[in-house]
Amino acid sequence: MRSVSKHAAPQSCRTNPDLRSQPGDLILRLNDVPVQGVSQLESLLKSHQGKSVALLVRRGPDTLFLALQVPSAE
Known part of the structure; x- marks a missing residue:
């Protein structure tokens, strides 16, 4: 996986807590x-x-934010 610099996310980034990860997403x-x-x-x-x-x-060509609730350890 590769990363982008802190300032590379385009202004068109969208934040939507209802979005889900999809096959092919690059974190x-x-x-x-x-x-x-x-x-x-x-x-x-x-x-x-738990957080x-x-x-x-x-x-694809878009960069976006996804909200994720990480499950607690059992």
Whole structure:
């Protein structure tokens, strides 16, 4: 996975808590932390269990934010 700089998200980014991730989405950031790979994403999600996070996602030509509630550990 690749990340974008903090200022690279276009002004046309949309925030919508009803959006869901889709196959092919590229996760760029989690709460403003660049995501470099799957293992890092798993670690970040584990450290945010029971909390809400914002994902910056590249979907085709669009860049958008998704709200995600990370489940608590059982």
